[in-house]
Amino acid sequence: MNLIREGTLLAVENFSSSPIERRYSLLEVVSLLPMHYALGERPEGYPGFVVEAARNAARDWVEQEHEAMEEVTKIRCIAIPTNQEIRQNSNGTSLDVESNLPMVGARVYVLDTASTTAVLNYGIRHHQPRFEVGHLTRDSQVRVELVPEEMLRTHFAIFGFTGAGKSNLISTLIYKILQAYRSCTAERQRSVVKILVFDLMSEYATLLSDCLLELSNACIVALTEETLPGAVLTYMEAQPTDGNLQGLRREARRALVRTTLYPKALAAYRAKFDYFWHEALKYQSPRLKVWKEEVGDLGKLLRSLWQPRGGLGANESEIRRRVEAICGAFNGQPLTQETFQRAIAQIDNLESAQIQRNNQNVDLLSTTAAREAVREWKESLQEYAKSAILSRSLQPQFILSEQALLSDLDSQEKSSLYVFQSSDPDLLRRVAARIGEKMFERRRWSGRIEPLVLFLMDEADEFIPQKAEGSYAESRAIAMTLARRGRKFGLCLGIATQRVRYLDTSIMAQPHTYFVSKMPRKSDREAVAEAFGISEEMFRQTFKFQKGDWLLMSYDAVGMEAVPIPIHCEDANQRIKQFLDELEQKYRQRSAQHAPTS
Ligand SMILES: Nc1ncnc2c1ncn2[C@@H]1O[C@H](COP(=O)(O)OP(=O)(O)O)[C@@H](O)[C@H]1O
């Protein structure tokens, strides 16, 4: 029971074997059960006998530990084919596609650590960026490698109940992907990667704090003014000549330390995040920026937001004329709170306007469709007005413009990491959709397929739900486009969720790499089993999983195609703790006047 576990590899001689070449089919143990034949599978019958038999059975497990004296104790293993075989001949040992069935009744061998490692990582070529994603849960010596390029290009998904460690795993994966690309020395062009995280729960500033500082092209991107504490915006407005720049930076930093969300394991490290935010708020190269969409002038924006669905009734031509007049009035006008207020006031006028028809005063917006169209127009304008960029005159280095982002995503120079956060989830979905669409169009026009751009959506059911309207429809549409057609343009999708059955079902078949942890609901397990084409039985082992244990299945990214591998991944919180400790150390070594806590 201690030697053989789920994930153990077995070798059985198969029918292709011959005197000159031995061939062994490889199987993987997926479940095992201790059996005592005095009790049988279902202990029924006279209780007196059953209890007595059970007492003896328990003794047998201990007394016959090394050798079965009586044939009553057995461990029943269920193993599935891996479709691989080991070939042994005078030239040595090699691995190949399985050529025949295992011989029934033949002796079964258990692979040791070295052979298991070799088999599991067999398909991985050494010149490509790769990293160790974790180790086998049953044997920490067996390191399992993953090829990020394949994982990204063919999309990946992380499924598990709340607290299973999905966000934690995302942090680990991003850290390792960035590292793998950085340390890949092969002379290949494709040595950078671009990662966009849509962070609905605002948890990745802490979970990725090390990457955000270590990578020169990395930042947290706040979408709305309310996303950031007032002190931060004040600091972002400060002129370089401001004598109190350090004082403002301190205020901003403190506000961020107070308002950031920390996972429980990092709560005790809260004070040390002071150092992180101090670094992240460097005036010349900040790692915290505010998002600015490229919308040109207000006239242009008004035109782009006017999107009536269907006809507007009898007054249609008059409505369209007046809408165009409003847009025209704001041609060339800048986007400021003041111009927005004026535009909104004009739309208000439209809503209450009356016109003459057949010598009678009637409402201009005479149909529900017309009223809806104008109301939506106003609302989307109001949403824009919430963006931080409008009411503040931030210093340019604190702004991430859409143009700058898009051109960076096409640049081969450096890897990048952007963590998008917003106090308004609708806006986060809209911005994800907007960036996705623009990127897709750009790549389609240019025919560019590199570098890889990963769109990562944690809490994916909030981006790709089955029933979608409003901003949900927008984020779902782009996720579907990326999943179905992004591959040939180097646009990749990564999703994580606890609610598989709330996801749009057609998205499920797209990812080629899955990480699956505990999922208590049968319907969730069924959805994954069906999408990946495995039996639900495979998930039995996940019931025993601890935090950080994952069933890794991949068609492309691991050495063994489509064989579920139970692995354990390291705890990202430990990495962050070490990073913060080192950062603190660095500050202590510097002179006291530079220390942020002074
Ligand atoms: N690989 C791991 N090793 C140890 N503990 C982990 C691991 N992954 C997650 N945890 C623990 O579980 C907690 C919840 O993880 P989290 O990633 O937030 O789960 P989820 O996103 O699935 O809800 C973390 O704060 C951490 O303490």
Ligand SMILES: [Mg+2]
């Ligand atoms: Mg999470």
